[in-house]
Amino acid sequence: MDSTTGGERPLLEIKDLKVNFKTQDGEVTAVDGVNITLYRGQSLAIVGESGSGKSTTAHAIINLLPGSGYIAGGQILLDGQDLTTASKREMESIRGRKIGFVPQDPMSNLNPVWSIGFQVEEAIRANGIATGKKAVKARTVEVLKQAGLHDADRRLRQFPHQFSGGMRQRVLIGMGLAADPQLLIADEPTSALDVTVQRVILDHLESLTRELGTTLLFITHDLGLAAERAEQLVVMYKGKVVESGPSRAILENPQHPYTQRLVAAAPSLASRRIQATGSVHAAEAALGADAGAAAGETIDLLATAEARAETGGTAAVREPAIVVQDLTKVYKIRGSGDFTAVDDVSFQVERGTTTALVGESGSGKSTVAKMILALESITSGRVEVGGRDISNLTNSETFKLRSLMQPVFQDPYGSLNPLRNIGNTIGEPLQTHKVGDRSWRRERVFELLDQVALPRTLVGRYPNELSGGQRQRIAIARALALKPQIVVLDEAVSALDVLVQAQILRLLADLQAELELTYLFITHDLAVVRVIADNVCVMQRGRIVETATTDEVFDNPKEQYTRDLLEAIPGANLKLGA
CATH class of the missing domain: 3.40.50.300 (P-loop containing nucleotide triphosphate hydrolases)
Incomplete structure (x- = not known):
């Protein structure tokens, strides 16, 4: 209108x-x-x-x-x-x-002890949409069907934990639109x-x-x-x-410097600019014309992508840091038989490069990461790290593996102990592995804070006193404490704002160049992959359906599933000007 x-x-x-x-x-x-x-x-x-x-x-x-x-x-x-x-x-x-309202987190806004049907019925009664038991139930089924739950009448008695994230969000959308608000x-x-x-x-x-x-x-x-x-x-x-x-x-044509930074930091838009120009350099030049002078960080993502493109183009074939061969994971589920979460997966990660493992939730990518980290047992197949088969390691050998390979998880607040200050958190791996004396460890903690661009004054603070981006930097610093060769990043930037996300991605790229780190990057966001990864493995329902360089996957995807993932990137259909 x-x-x-x-x-x-x-x-x-x-x-x-x-x-x-x-x-x-x-x-x-x-x-x-x-x-x-x-x-x-x-x-x-x-x-x-x-x-x-x-x-x-x-x-x-x-x-x-x-x-x-x-x-x-x-x-x-x-x-x-x-x-x-x-x-x-x-x-x-x-x-x-x-006024209808759809909140951010469905798990926090749906009561876990009440059935879905009861909660929608309660909203309908509260808004005076229908009265009488039959009318309320009929409207509840109608609302849920309208929200896209076609078997709504069968699912009324189910609880929030029995719904997927997308289904829970549909329930909240249904409740928000139940009264046909303006x-x-x-x-x-x-x-x-x-x-x-x-x-x-x-x-x-x-x-x-x-x-x-x-x-x-x-x-x-x-x-x-x-x-x-x-x-x-x-x-x-x-x-x-x-x-x-x-x-x-x-x-x-963003006018305000902050808007220019938002445009530059959005992975989806950085990806689109690379796609539109066919070159990282051209995309950076185009963006720089708009925003380059506005703020020092505006072209972080494109600079990160450029660094990857340059090193990727000149690097010789390197020895593999991680080799995954015919990897399978089967879970025994009581009353339901066996569930195959990972099915005959094979790939390798060359030393000093970044390989992204991408796919939707439930595709098996995080399970693969856990088996590589020896946090989950292997049903069949093998994983080699640094040329060593890790399938049947003793406890002491697994302990040594930890100094070679470290994880960074999705939720920095959940993976940092709220009762330990930042200095103790970063120094914990050093203490556990008995590396150095107390004063050496303190100096190493300061060195790590410098590496992740955080002030040394944070050593005495606690996780709840830091922002999400600072907490993720602390998680990265802790992962680097033992000078590992390999870092496994499981959705390490998906919970962060785009500006913070851009800073963390640039930090990871700088650390990789400085320390020759090998990254296995687990994510569902292909836009992020475009600016950080050298190679991509696409997973669907426990299997790898496509493996190629990042540019090949974006420029010439072979599988329909990969094309669907690319098409789903926010802003994928936008026509960007130069």
């Missing part, structure tokens, strides 16, 4: 919104003077990194600010009604009926999902909102995703709107 014609009143108008939080150190302003206008039938995305104020703005609209947050100024007009002055009862009738707010609705599942969910959300005539407010940190899915874009930074307008126009 054209928002500029006919003097139409906006459906949502946010004027000079200010949101404060009360803390022990006084008041903190999280949203400062935000203005947003959204017309009926439009889709608008708010983009920014964690802490930019985008989710706080969304929660302010429905008056569900967390903790001590409150609206300190401004107006939020929904179809002319000021929600900032609405009573508690008025807001309860507006939520669900006029406005749907979707807060990072697919950030925890694989790219292919993400695509299905967003296609579905788009078609549903179009059919129902619902206006969509979408929140994400991925600019490529936002530009592909929304007509209008609002970029937030430190609580303020720094740029807004038509999404394609902003993507093609």
Whole structure:
């Protein structure tokens, strides 16, 4: 719908919104003077990194600010009604009926002890959509079918843990749209999902909102995703709107330095620029013309890809650091027989290079990583690390293997002990392997902090005092403590904002060049693969379906499954200008 014609009143108008939080150190302003206008039938995305104020703005609209947050100024007009002055009862009738909300993490927002059917029925009753047991149940089945669960009537009694991530997210979308609201707010609705599942969910959300005539407010940190899915874009930074307008126009010609950094840091857009120009150098030149002068970090990803392309082109054939041959893993499941998670997988990783193992959740890639790390037993086949078969190692031999090969996992907060300070966390492998004395270990910890570009003053801090990006750097520093030859990275950047992700990817590339590290990079995100990996192995249902260099996979994918993964990259269908 054209928002500029006919003097139409906006459906949502946010004027000079200010949101404060009360803390022990006084008041903190999280949203400062935000203005947003959204017309009926439009889709608008708010983009920014964690802490930019985008989710706080969304929660302010429905008056569900967390903790001590409150609206300190401004107006939020929904179809002319000021929600900032609405009573508690008025807001309860507006939520669900006029404004639907799809939260970020379905596992945190669905009660694990209640069945899916009960939770949807509860939402339907609360919103007054239907009354009477039969009518409520009929509407519940209808809502879930509308959300894409075709066997909904059979699955009403199942619990959240019995649903996949994509199915749980569909349930939340169904609940958000149950009352046919005028406005749907979707807060990072697919950030925890694989790219292919993400695509299905967003296609579905788009078609549903179009059919129902619902206006969509979408929140994400991925600019490529936002530009592909929304007509209008609002970029937030430190609580303020720094740029807004038509999404394609902003993507093609970002004006604010922060927006330029977001465009440069999005792996999906870096990948598209390489694809469009056919060359990393040309892509970097094109981006540099827009944003190179704006900030030192803007071309991090393209510089990382360029370094990979140059070393890959000149490197001679190297000896393999990891050889995986006919690897199979079968799990015995009580009452269900055998389940083959990894089925006859073979590949090798050359020393000093990066091989990416990609595929959807459940494809078996993390199970392969665990067997290579000797964290999971091998059913059949063999794994050689540094020319040594690790299938039947003794405990002492496995202990020695740890100094040769180290992991970095997806969730840095979950893999760091919250009771140990940073100095002890990084130094733990040195202590465990009895390397050096106390003063030597302390110097080594300082050296590692320098290597991952963190200040030495962090040694006395704890994980909860650090940002997500800092915690992941600590996890990388700990992995490097014993000077390993091989690092296995299991979804090591998937939980991070695009700007932090770009910094970590560049750090990994620099460390590889400096220390001649070999990386096995496990991910579901092919856009990241484009800028970090030399070779790619694509996994589907426990098997490797395609193996080639990164450029071959992107330029000439052989398998339909690989083409589907490439097509599902956010922003894959965007036409980027030079």
